[in-house]
Amino acid sequence: MSIPRNIAMALYRRFGRQRLRRIALGSIPFIVLITLWYMNGIFHWLPPVFIPTIYSVFEAIFVLQEGCAGIVEIVALDNNCLMTTNIFSSLGRVVLAMLVGLPLGIGFGILAGMNRTVSKFLEPIGIFANSISGIAWVPLAIVWFGVGWMTTLFIMLNTIFWLMFFNAMLGVRGISRTYEQSVLTLGGSSWDVITQVYLPGAMPSIISGMRMSMGFGWRALIAAEMIGGDSGLGFMIFSSAEEYKVEEVFLGVLIISMIFLLTDRYLLMPLEKWTSNRWGLVWRPA
Amino acid sequence: MPAKLIVQGLSHHYPDEYTGESVHALDDINLEVEDGEFVSVVGPSGCGKSTLLNILAGLLPYREGSVTVDGNVIDGPGHDRGVVFQEHAILPWRTVARNIGHGLELQKVPKGERNRKVKEFIDLVGLEGFEDRYPHELSGGMKQRCAVARTLCADPVVMLMDEPFAAVDAQTRITLQEELIRISIATKKTILFITHAVDEAAFLADRCMVFSRRPGRLIATVDINIPRQDRNWNEMSSNSEFTRARDQILKLVRGEVSADEA
Ligand SMILES: Nc1ncnc2c1ncn2[C@@H]1O[C@H](COP(=O)(O)OP(=O)(O)OP(=O)(O)O)[C@@H](O)[C@H]1O
Numbered sequence: 001m002s003i004p005r006n007i008a009m010a011l012y013r014r015f016g017r018q019r020l021r022r023i024a025l026g027s028i029p030f031i032v033l034i035t036l037w038y039m040n041g042i043f044h045w046l047p048p049v050f051i052p053t054i055y056s057v058f059e060a061i062f063v064l065q066e067g068c069a070g071i072v073e074i075v076a077l078d079n080n081c082l083m084t085t086n087i088f089s090s091l092g093r094v095v096l097a098m099l100v101g102l103p104l105g106i107g108f109g110i111l112a113g114m115n116r117t118v119s120k121f122l123e124p125i126g127i128f129a130n131s132i133s134g135i136a137w138v139p140l141a142i143v144w145f146g147v148g149w150m151t152t153l154f155i156m157l158n159t160i161f162w163l164m165f166f167n168a169m170l171g172v173r174g175i176s177r178t179y180e181q182s183v184l185t186l187g188g189s190s191w192d193v194i195t196q197v198y199l200p201g202a203m204p205s206i207i208s209g210m211r212m213s214m215g216f217g218w219r220a221l222i223a224a225e226m227i228g229g230d231s232g233l234g235f236m237i238f239s240s241a242e243e244y245k246v247e248e249v250f251l252g253v254l255i256i257s258m259i260f261l262l263t264d265r266y267l268l269m270p271l272e273k274w275t276s277n278r279w280g281l282v283w284r285p286a
Numbered sequence: 287m288p289a290k291l292i293v294q295g296l297s298h299h300y301p302d303e304y305t306g307e308s309v310h311a312l313d314d315i316n317l318e319v320e321d322g323e324f325v326s327v328v329g330p331s332g333c334g335k336s337t338l339l340n341i342l343a344g345l346l347p348y349r350e351g352s353v354t355v356d357g358n359v360i361d362g363p364g365h366d367r368g369v370v371f372q373e374h375a376i377l378p379w380r381t382v383a384r385n386i387g388h389g390l391e392l393q394k395v396p397k398g399e400r401n402r403k404v405k406e407f408i409d410l411v412g413l414e415g416f417e418d419r420y421p422h423e424l425s426g427g428m429k430q431r432c433a434v435a436r437t438l439c440a441d442p443v444v445m446l447m448d449e450p451f452a453a454v455d456a457q458t459r460i461t462l463q464e465e466l467i468r469i470s471i472a473t474k475k476t477i478l479f480i481t482h483a484v485d486e487a488a489f490l491a492d493r494c495m496v497f498s499r500r501p502g503r504l505i506a507t508v509d510i511n512i513p514r515q516d517r518n519w520n521e522m523s524s525n526s527e528f529t530r531a532r533d534q535i536l537k538l539v540r541g542e543v544s545a546d547e548a
Pocket residue numbers: 300301309310311329330331332333334335336337338482500
């Protein structure tokens with residue numbers, strides 16, 4: 001047997017045919033993009049001031065981390081380690097906003113889903129808040145909180161809370177009343193209904209709300225950091241652009257999408273697998 | 287001994303938000319179900335059968351009349367009245383075993399005792415080997431078996447069943463009906479079984495109550511004098527008592543429908 005065939009067989013055994021096919025299908029667009037990018041470095045269709053070479057983007061890591069004295073400084077968020085410090089700064093803000101925004105949004109969303117008074121009270125203000133997209137709040141937030149983490153947190157919470165609110169609310173409304181009635185007739189309380197019917201039943205909706213929160217939350221954060229931040233990936237991208245360091249801008253954008261892909265792959269997809277998919281709540285194409 | 291379930295002068299009107307008129311669903315219902323009795327309720331579609339069941343379950347507040355179970359006036363759901371619904375009767379996010387043990391879990395029964403009872407009911411409804419499966423991995427018939435076990439395992443005083451076998455295929459339905467007879471013998475539960483299938487009503491029950499078209503009124507009660515252990519479908523076709531009861535119920539239901547349509 002030939003060597004490529006052996007490799008292919010080993011891959012099949014390791015991942016399974018279905019998964020391998022999915023991975024291959026999903027990678028094709030990326031491979032095309034990277035190839036085009038690489039070829040641009042050779043043929044210079046667009047000059048390097050617009051599209052830096054792959055190598056210069058890679059180099060930018062070392063330029064930004066220049067003078068970084070190792071793990072201690074990285075962890076201490078020292079300004080000598082610009083790249084990692086900005087990554088951790090943005091990540092920290094995302095985690096904080098998620099820790100606050102997800103439970104609050106889900107909690108109020110469930111309440112609004114089960115209670116008309118709560119939904120009548122919160123829905124109009126939610127539609128109002130949603131109509132002003134995250135970034136439009138930035139100038140006002142700077143006036144209120146100044147430049148820094150309060151402003152970015154405010155902007156992100158504004159996005160995440162309402163997304164989770166509406167998704168959880170719609171999720172609860174989509175659950176068959178029979179589930180709730182069956183818990184009540186088995187002797188369950190309203191709290192039992194919330195934790196054992198509404199929360200799991202709204203899970204598909206809540207997960208898609210989390211996806212959207214990650215997407216719009218990151219976007220809001222980057223925008224807020226560009227205008228009203230003093231650190232973070234958005235701040236880094238913006239200051240690099242001002243100095244015409246395109247390769248640093250590219251690096252920043254790549255890091256953001258990487259973090260994004262990783263959280264989706266290693267947080268949301270497992271959560272989805274363990275809840276909605278396992279319970280058969282969502283229909284999946286073959 | 288007084289009856290398990292007593293309904294007196296029960297009427298129900300649904301308000302209509304849009305027209306302002308109300309729908310008169312139940313009219314002056316009086317009925318009693320004795321301890322251990324199996325009663326079926328038949329009637330044309332829309333006559334208020336589900337309304338009656340929801341009131342008995344405590345899921346629908348009522349204003350006219352009185353309903354008592356074991357002498358207690360019903361005002362809200364409680365685990366003394368177990369319900370088996372037609373659809374969505376078990377929770378998709380719980381395994382078969384956890385669905386069946388759900389009532390005991392809500393009643394804070396210790397885990398050891400709970401597991402023992404769950405096992406007993408899994409055996410009773412023949413779901414061995416499926417304890418850790420989720421409902422979407424079960425067939426329609428298995429789901430309803432699980433639903434029956436889930437309600438029974440909570441040990442209700444009265445079992446209320448609203449067309450529980452309507453959504454399964456004919457073969458499975460026959461099996462489930464025979465199984466329900468066997469279970470009712472084993473557990474001696476008081477059962478109120480709603481259906482619009484006349485065969486089913488006559489096959490299962492000791493007594494069948496026939497409802498009129500809307501507003502639902504109790505027009506007749508038909509006794510079916512066949513011992514519970516003799517009830518299996520192989521014998522029924524040649525059982526004169528069954529044929530008599532079934533034809534009588536059928537006539538009552540059809541008479542009701544045509545009298546109203548004319
Ligand atoms: N929530 C509701 N609001 C208003 N009217 C209702 C409501 N539920 C039921 N009704 C009306 O009350 C009447 C009785 O309904 P019910 O569901 O009790 O009938 P049913 O006998 O169970 O019928 P089926 O055999 O089709 O299940 C129907 O005419 C129906 O339109």
